[in-house]
Amino acid sequence: NAGVTQTPKFRVLKTGQSMTLLCAQDMNHEYMYWYRQDPGMGLRLIHYSVGEGTTAKGEVPDGYNVSRLKKQNFLLGLESAAPSQTSVYFCASSYVANTEAFFGQGTRLTVV
Amino acid sequence: AQSVTQLGSHVSVSEGALVLLRCNYSSSVPPYLFWYVQYPNQGLQLLLKYTSAATLVKGINGFEAEFKKSETSFHLTKPSAHMSDAAEYFCAVRRGGGNKLTFGTGTQLKVEL
Numbered sequence: 001n002a003g004v005t006q007t008p009k010f011r012v013l014k015t016g017q018s019m020t021l022l023c024a025q026d027m028n029h030e031y032m033y034w035y036r037q038d039p040g041m042g043l044r045l046i047h048y049s050v051g052e053g054t055t056a057k058g059e060v061p062d063g064y065n066v067s068r069l070k071k072q073n074f075l076l077g078l079e080s081a082a083p084s085q086t087s088v089y090f091c092a093s094s095y096v097a098n099t100e101a102f103f104g105q106g107t108r109l110t111v112v
Numbered sequence: 113a114q115s116v117t118q119l120g121s122h123v124s125v126s127e128g129a130l131v132l133l134r135c136n137y138s139s140s141v142p143p144y145l146f147w148y149v150q151y152p153n154q155g156l157q158l159l160l161k162y163t164s165a166a167t168l169v170k171g172i173n174g175f176e177a178e179f180k181k182s183e184t185s186f187h188l189t190k191p192s193a194h195m196s197d198a199a200e201y202f203c204a205v206r207r208g209g210g211n212k213l214t215f216g217t218g219t220q221l222k223v224e225l
Contacts, residue, residue, distance in 0.1 A: 004155075033213065040121065042202060042217035043156075050211055058212065090155060092213075100146055101213055103155035 002026050006091050006104035013081045013111045021076040021107050023091030031094045032074035033058075033101065034066060036087040043090065049074055081111045116205045118216035126224050131175075131190040133219045135203030138184060145186045146204040146213070147177055156202065162186060173197070198223045 007022045023032065030051050035043040035058075045058030049068040063085060065077045074093075078085060088108050092101040119134040137143055144163050148156040160171025167179040173196075177188045186203060203216040 031211065035215075040217060042118075043215040045212060045214070048211060056211070092156075094213075100158045100161050103148075103157070105155045106153075 004091055004093055004102050004104035006089075006107050008107060009105065010108050011110070013078075013109065015081060015083060015111060017081050018077070018079050019081065019109075020078075021089055021091075021109075023074045023076070023093075023104060025072055025074075025091075025093040025102070027093060027095070027102065028071070029093035029095050029102075030071075031096065031101075032068065033092045033094075034064070034074065034076045035090045035092065036060065037090060037106070038087050046076065046089075081109075083111045085109065086111045116203050116214055116216035118201075118203050118219050120219055121217065122220045122222065124222040124224060125193045127195055128192050131188070131193045131197065131221065133188040133201050133203075133221065135177075135186045135188065135216060136184050137186060137203075137205045139205060139207050141207055144206040145177075145179060146206075147171065147175070147186075147188050148202045148204060148215075149173075150200045150202065150218075152199075159188070159201070193221075193223045195223050195225075197221060 004025045033048040034046040044060045047066040052071040055066045067075045088106050091104040094101040117136045146161045147159040160169045162179045170176045175190045200218050202218045206213045
């Protein structure tokens with residue numbers, strides 16, 4: 001079982017460049033999430049989705065956009081990357097709100 | 113609003129000693145609580161969860177946690193640490209009926225010989 005798959009695993013961007021991170025899950029989960037992980041700050045929620053076609057802002061949404069056109073995919077976009085967006089990004093999914101979330105392996109993004 | 117506080121960003125124990133990682137939560141309604149473990153360069157893996165059934169929850173790898181409403185705590189314990197337990201541990205809370213899963217800042221566990 002693949003579970004939650006994130007693409008790419010590593011990326012280096014120049015300031016001002018754009019990119020899209022892809023998250024795919026094969027568990028038919030309704031809920032999907034994007035987090036960023038920074039040293040000493042734990043995981044902070046960027047955006048989340050409670051179903052196909054829906055998205056909502058989390059704690060730190062500025063500078064990011066998301067889309068959930070298909071139930072199994074959740075895309076995170078950076079329109080104009082900044083060094084402050086250097087981080088490890090994790091995607092997660094859960095069946096419904098009150099169940100545990102399953103995580104992908106992460107994307108390490110460096111913005112120079 | 114809901115939040116999670118993990119006391120101690122770094123904890124060091126000897127192999128065979130008790131592991132105690134602390135987590136306190138705040139939630140306006142009964143919460144769902146989780147402990148996750150993260151090994152280096154990997155994603156997060158669920159250790160255990162509390163979903164309003166038994167207050168003492170047993171998880172994988174010999175870990176357990178006790179939900180104490182009066183203390184708003186959900187501390188993680190393991191009777192005897194093993195070298196393979198060295199990792200970062202995260203406590204997380206979801207407000208009952210809520211959509212967001214909020215994480216603490218994590219505790220790095222070091223196990224020494």
